Amino acid sequence: MTGPRPRPAEAVTGPSVSGGRVDAYDKVTGRTRYTGDLTRPGLLHAALATATAGRGRVVETDTRAARAVPGVRLVLTRLDGEAVRSPGHPAAGAGYGFQSFQPLLDDRVAYRGQPLALVVADTPAAAAEAAGLVRAVYAAQPVAVTLDAVGAETVAQAEALAEPRFADVSTGDAEGVFTRSPVRVDAVFDFAPQHHVPMELPATMAEWHGDRLVVHESTQNTGAVRHGLARQLGIEPSRIDVVSHEVGGSFGQKTWLQSHLAPLAVAARRLGRPVRFVMPRSQTFHATTFRPASRHRLRVGADRSGRLTAVVHEARQQTSRHDLFPADFLTVTSRLYGVRHFHGVQLLTRTDVQTPGFMRAPFEHAAVFALETAVDEIAHATGRDPVALRLANDTATDPVTGLPFSSRHLAECLRRGAARFGWAARSPRPGSTRAADGSLVGWGVAAGAYRASTAPGVARLTAHASGHLTVDVTGHEMGQGLRTAVTRAVAGDLGVPADRVRTVLGDTRGVPQHLTAGSWGTATALTAVHAALRVLRARLGAPGTGPVDLAAAVAAAGRPAVAAEAFTRGPGQPAEAGDRLRAGAAAPAGPVYPEFSAFSFVAHFAEVRVAAATGRVRVPRVVSVVDCGRVASPVTAAGQVRGGVVWGVGAALREGNVPDPVFGGFVHTDLAEYAVPVNADIGRVDVEFVDEPDVRLNAPGVKGLGEVAFVGVAAAVGNAVHHATGRRLRRLPIRREDLL
Numbered sequence: 001m002t003g004p005r006p007r008p009a010e011a012v013t014g015p016s017v018s019g020g021r022v023d024a025y026d027k028v029t030g031r032t033r034y035t036g037d038l039t040r041p042g043l044l045h046a047a048l049a050t051a052t053a054g055r056g057r058v059v060e061t062d063t064r065a066a067r068a069v070p071g072v073r074l075v076l077t078r079l080d081g082e083a084v085r086s087p088g089h090p091a092a093g094a095g096y097g098f099q100s101f102q103p104l105l106d107d108r109v110a111y112r113g114q115p116l117a118l119v120v121a122d123t124p125a126a127a128a129e130a131a132g133l134v135r136a137v138y139a140a141q142p143v144a145v146t147l148d149a150v151g152a153e154t155v156a157q158a159e160a161l162a163e164p165r166f167a168d169v170s171t172g173d174a175e176g177v178f179t180r181s182p183v184r185v186d187a188v189f190d191f192a193p194q195h196h197v198p199m200e201l202p203a204t205m206a207e208w209h210g211d212r213l214v215v216h217e218s219t220q221n222t223g224a225v226r227h228g229l230a231r232q233l234g235i236e237p238s239r240i241d242v243v244s245h246e247v248g249g250s251f252g253q254k255t256w257l258q259s260h261l262a263p264l265a266v267a268a269r270r271l272g273r274p275v276r277f278v279m280p281r282s283q284t285f286h287a288t289t290f291r292p293a294s295r296h297r298l299r300v301g302a303d304r305s306g307r308l309t310a311v312v313h314e315a316r317q318q319t320s321r322h323d324l325f326p327a328d329f330l331t332v333t334s335r336l337y338g339v340r341h342f343h344g345v346q347l348l349t350r351t352d353v354q355t356p357g358f359m360r361a362p363f364e365h366a367a368v369f370a371l372e373t374a375v376d377e378i379a380h381a382t383g384r385d386p387v388a389l390r391l392a393n394d395t396a397t398d399p400v401t402g403l404p405f406s407s408r409h410l411a412e413c414l415r416r417g418a419a420r421f422g423w424a425a426r427s428p429r430p431g432s433t434r435a436a437d438g439s440l441v442g443w444g445v446a447a448g449a450y451r452a453s454t455a456p457g458v459a460r461l462t463a464h465a466s467g468h469l470t471v472d473v474t475g476h477e478m479g480q481g482l483r484t485a486v487t488r489a490v491a492g493d494l495g496v497p498a499d500r501v502r503t504v505l506g507d508t509r510g511v512p513q514h515l516t517a518g519s520w521g522t523a524t525a526l527t528a529v530h531a532a533l534r535v536l537r538a539r540l541g542a543p544g545t546g547p548v549d550l551a552a553a554v555a556a557a558g559r560p561a562v563a564a565e566a567f568t569r570g571p572g573q574p575a576e577a578g579d580r581l582r583a584g585a586a587a588p589a590g591p592v593y594p595e596f597s598a599f600s601f602v603a604h605f606a607e608v609r610v611a612a613a614t615g616r617v618r619v620p621r622v623v624s625v626v627d628c629g630r631v632a633s634p635v636t637a638a639g640q641v642r643g644g645v646v647w648g649v650g651a652a653l654r655e656g657n658v659p660d661p662v663f664g665g666f667v668h669t670d671l672a673e674y675a676v677p678v679n680a681d682i683g684r685v686d687v688e689f690v691d692e693p694d695v696r697l698n699a700p701g702v703k704g705l706g707e708v709a710f711v712g713v714a715a716a717v718g719n720a721v722h723h724a725t726g727r728r729l730r731r732l733p734i735r736r737e738d739l740l
């Protein structure tokens with residue numbers, strides 16, 4: 001099925017139009033309220049002053065000028081006397097913070113840009129002005145902010161972290177088989193740090209009602225914010241409600257509890273007024289997570305026909321001094337193809353930065369760029385066509401576990417993509433094709449995969465006598481289209497118009513909330529909703545399928561409303577996953593389940609034009625074919641894939657920050673310097689879905705989509721650059737100077 005482009009009429013006429021985004025009308029007319037739009041009588045505004053030293057101690061803080069700014073109510077430099085604790089970090093067992101380090105608890109400076117003071121004032125302008133006037137004197141120490149810096153410490157992840165989810169992967173005799181293979185690639189790949197830069201800035205509003213705290217927070221994880229703040233403030237989680245109805249993009253930036261939340265809650269309590277904070281773009285580069293730098297040595301062996309024999313993958317990833325942000329590069333490089341001999345090891349290098357975090361396909365993007373570049377080299381070395389070589393290395397069995405895949409249509413993605421792209425017309429020799437304007441033309445292909453995880457989830461459906469239905473479900477709307485997928489699933493099942501269904505996401509006042517990430521959101525929510533629909537039908541005395549007259553059925557029950565609830569979890573997942581869900585902890589199952597391994601798959605085909613004189617690379621067209629199981633919501637799914645392709649072009653050609661080895665932190669802190677693709681950078685993006693339901697994985701047959709869409713795009717672009725120029729580039733982003 002081809003991803004349809006929404007017709008203008010569909011995009012603006014609202015929820016009842018079949019197939020469109022149910023929230024499109026509100027979004028395009030500006031009715032949608034994001035956290036930073038919320039207001040209250042007596043609302044106060046917060047701003048952060050941040051550290052200009054890269055590491056050391058604060059000797060003295062001067063807040064006199066800040067406090068003298070008219071309208072300033074509070075300048076908080078220490079959470080003195082509040083008994084605030086660290087939120088903990090998830091990798092160290094139980095924890096809720098993106099980092100365990102909580103600023104404002106002591107005089108330590110762990111990284112440049114860390115919060116130094118929270119200023120609260122009557123207006124955002126007064127708060128920002130005052131924050132800019134906070135001065136500190138530091139006892140500074142030298143910083144280590146790169147993988148190679150003096151003072152950066154490297155540890156073996158397998159020894160430092162006991163978590164089995166992040167274990168190294170080994171099977172067979174990879175070193176030995178590699179050494180004996182007639183065709184070998186041995187290469188090092190380097191990735192610069194990147195930042196999520198979603199359109200919506202991190203935003204929070206904290207308000208106390210007596211001893212109850214309500215936090216409106218732009219987050220993918222209201223459950224962790226609730227439980228993390230409860231731990232930090234020493235109060236019962238039941239006294240905290242967290243609401244995140246709309247997130248304007250996140251991509252992992254808003255995964256865990258942010259460092260400014262506890263200070264904001266303390267300030268709101270002291271002042272007895274609601275306080276709102278919107279983080280300026282410039283601060284997001286240091287005050288939230290990022291995709292850390294990583295380096296990969298990959299050795300790939302093959303026989304003379306291009307059959308892959310062995311892969312050895314050594315990966316090293318940057319983390320902070322205070323936390324181990326775990327790496328998971330090996331899950332994908334060990335399973336993209338049927339390679340029986342695999343050996344992987346992961347190292348973490350401690351540096352003086354904020355703790356990095358998950359950013360869309362956190363590991364798969366880099367790991368697959370490395371593997372798919374190496375596989376392309378093997379195709380070149382053996383004289384095989386790159387698509388044919390990938391097809392020849394496909395597998396129906398997970399080579400690590402020996403289990404079948406729940407479903408795997410990678411070959412179909414490659415075949416359909418090749419046909420749609422016109423791959424058969426490719427001239428194999430690099431540099432052999434020129435466009436009319438003299439630029440070199442290159443065509444590249446890459447495959448990708450991403451684990452199909454499932455989280456525990458709860459859905460509660462409430463049918464009202466009016467014929468309307470309310471859905472409360474585990475999950476957050478970040479723009480990916482979860483509200484549309486859930487609303488349309490419920491409306492379609494019961495045969496009611498979508499505008500009678502109200503779906504509430506990201507609200508701890510409803511059902512328990514789990515982190516929505518790792519591309520498990522739609523599969524998790526739809527599985528819970530599917531189960532709750534069966535319960536609701538039984539309660540209403542309705543048949544198992546077919547349209548239901550809700551108003552009549554509720555009236556017949558003799559009550560104003562009839563509710564039904566279901567709890568679901570991943571195949572084979574123990575019931576204790578529900579305890580973790582209710583404690584705000586992450587509990588994803590997969591990709592290895594008791595009877596199968598589950599992944600989504602993709603094939604990307606990219607065309608590049610490289611200007612010979614300037615090295616400028618353009619990407620006029622990309623074809624992407626995805627196996628994400630059943631396509632739950634065609635319009636939003638196609639949008640996710642286009643967004644993933646744009647990300648891939650950015651990752652290949654634009655996005656990368658530069659650590660500052662002298663002052664610490666990152667050099668680029670705005671969108672003028674941290675370049676993301678703009679409209680003129682993106683050509684035609686054709687999206688197609690295999691659309692085969694994965695019924696072994698869950699009843700709706702849905703795998704994940706948000707991340708797999710981006711995996712392999714940069715590799716397809718890089719392989720196209722090789723085809724255009726003969727240059728094999730192993731460092732991202734690719735710069736013009738690399739091609740001159």
Ligand code: MOS
Pocket residue numbers: 220250251252253255358359360361362516517518519
């Ligand atoms: Mo995603 S990086 O799991 O939000």
